[in-house]
Amino acid sequence: MTSVSSEPDNLPESDRDQVISQFYREHSRELWALFYAMCSDPERAYDAVQESFLRYYDYKGEPVRDLRAWLLRVGQNWLRDVARKKSSSCRLLPGLDDFAAQRNSGEDLLLLSERQEQIRGALRELNEDDRKVLVMKYSMEWSAAQMATVMDCSAAAIDMRLSRARRRLAEILVERGFEYE
Amino acid sequence: MNDNSSTNGSHGSIPSDQQMDLLLQDFFRLEMPAELNRPFLAVPVAGASPVTLSVQEEQRAVQQRPRSVRFFSMAVAVASMGLATVMILSNSNSRPAGPQKPMLVSPHGDAQKPTAIVGPDGVTLEETDSIELHPRK
Numbered sequence: 531m532t533s534v535s536s537e538p539d540n541l542p543e544s545d546r547d548q549v550i551s552q553f554y555r556e557h558s559r560e561l562w563a564l565f566y567a568m569c570s571d572p573e574r575a576y577d578a579v580q581e582s583f584l585r586y587y588d589y590k591g592e593p594v595r596d597l598r599a600w601l602l603r604v605g606q607n608w609l610r611d612v613a614r615k616k617s618s619s620c621r622l623l624p625g626l627d628d629f630a631a632q633r634n635s636g637e638d639l640l641l642l643s644e645r646q647e648q649i650r651g652a653l654r655e656l657n658e659d660d661r662k663v664l665v666m667k668y669s670m671e672w673s674a675a676q677m678a679t680v681m682d683c684s685a686a687a688i689d690m691r692l693s694r695a696r697r698r699l700a701e702i703l704v705e706r707g708f709e710y711e
Numbered sequence: 712m713n714d715n716s717s718t719n720g721s722h723g724s725i726p727s728d729q730q731m732d733l734l735l736q737d738f739f740r741l742e743m744p745a746e747l748n749r750p751f752l753a754v755p756v757a758g759a760s761p762v763t764l765s766v767q768e769e770q771r772a773v774q775q776r777p778r779s780v781r782f783f784s785m786a787v788a789v790a791s792m793g794l795a796t797v798m799i800l801s802n803s804n805s806r807p808a809g810p811q812k813p814m815l816v817s818p819h820g821d822a823q824k825p826t827a828i829v830g831p832d833g834v835t836l837e838e839t840d841s842i843e844l845h846p847r848k
Contacts, residue, residue, distance in 0.1 A: 554751035562747055576744045583751055642741070649738045668732075669739040693728070696735070700725045710726045710734065 554583055557598060563669045564680075565605050567662035570654045574612065578605040652702040660695035667692055 558579050565575035582605040586597070594600045653661055662681065666672045674685040674692070681688065703710075726734065826835050 551751050558747050558751075559743065562743065566742070572742045572744055576746060579747070587751075646738065646741060649734070650742075664735060665739070668735040669743055696728060696731050697725075699735075700731050704725050710724075710730055 550583065550587060553597060557601070558583070560670060561598075561601060561605060563665045564602060564662065565609060566669070567658060567665045568606065568609055569613070570650055570661065574609065577612075578609050581605065581608045648706060648708050649703070652699055652706060652708070655702050656695060656698060660691060660698065663688060663692045664695050664699065 561579045561582065562575050565578040566572060569575055569578075582601040585604050586594070586601060653664070656664070659681070663677060666677050666680070674688040677688045678685045826837060828835055
C-alpha cells in the first residue's frame with residue numbers, strides 16, 4: 531500500500547521536495563478518505579490533507595519514521611481543533627470548464643447538491659468505523675484485505691461491517707424520505 | 712456481498728445492496744475534490760528556473776514623482792491656511808475697540824428725504840430730530 535518508504539528528512543532539500551510530492555500523489559486520496567470518515571465534510575477533509583502536508587513541508591524536527599502515520603495524526607489533530615472552534619471551511623467550487631462540460635442547468639445542480647447533502651447527512655449518523663469502511667470501499671475502491679490492514683482486523687470482519695453499514699445507511703436514507711432513482 | 716432485494720420499510724422501499732453500491736459510487740465520485748489530482752502546491756515544480764525580480768531606474772523615478780508632488784501640495788495648503796488665519800486675525804485687530812456712536816436713522820429708511828414733511832403740522836424729518844423730549848413733572 532505504501533510504496534514510498536524512504537525517509538524524506540534525511541534527504542537533500544530538492545530530493546525531499548520530490549519525495550513529498552510523490553507521497554502526496556500516492557497518499558493524498560487515502561488521507562482525504564480517512565479524514566472524510568472523521569468529519570463527513572469533503573472540503574474540510576481536503577483542508578486537513580493540505581494542512582498536514584504543509585506542516586510536514588515546514589517541519590524541521592526529529593526524523594519522521596512513518597510519514598503516513600505522522601500526516602494522519604497531524605490531520606486528525608487539526609480536524610479536532612477546527613471542530614472545537616466550529617470554523618467553516620471554504621467551499622471548493624467546480625471550475626468554469628467543469629460547469630461548461632457538464633451542461634447542467636441550475637436546477638439540476640441544485641437537485642444534485644441536495645441529494646449529496648442528504649447522503650452526507652445520513653453518513654453522519656453512522657459511527658466512525660462504519661463510515662470509514664464505506665468511504666474506503668467506495669472512494670478508494672479498496673479490497674476487504676486492504677481495509678483490514680488499516681483497521682487492524684480480519685477481512686471477514688470488514689465484509690460483515692461493510693454489509694451492516696450499507697444496510698444501516700439505506701435505512702437512514704429511507705427514514706429521511708430519500709427517493710432512490 | 713449480499714444482493715438483497717428491496718424490502719418495504721415503514722417509510723418506503725429500502726434500496727437493495729446493488730442499488731446502494733451504485734448510489735455510493737456516484738456519491739463518492741462527486742464528493743472527492745478534483746483538487747486532489749493536482750500536484751502539491753508547496754513543492755516547486757521540478758526544473759522550473761528561479762524568478763528574479765528587478766526594478767528599473769526609470770520606473771523608480773516615476774514612482775517617486777507623485778510623492779514629491781504630494782508633499783508640495785500639502786505645503787501649499789498649509790501655507791495658504793496660515794495666510795488666511797493671519798488675515799483674519801489682523802482684520803479683527805484693526806476694528807475700533809471702544810463703543811461706536813449711534814447713527815441717526817430715519818424710520819422710513821432712505822425712501823424720504825430729511826426735508827420732507829412727515830406730520831400734519833408741516834414738521835420735517837430734520838426738525839423732528841432736534842426735538843428734545845423731557846418727562847412731565
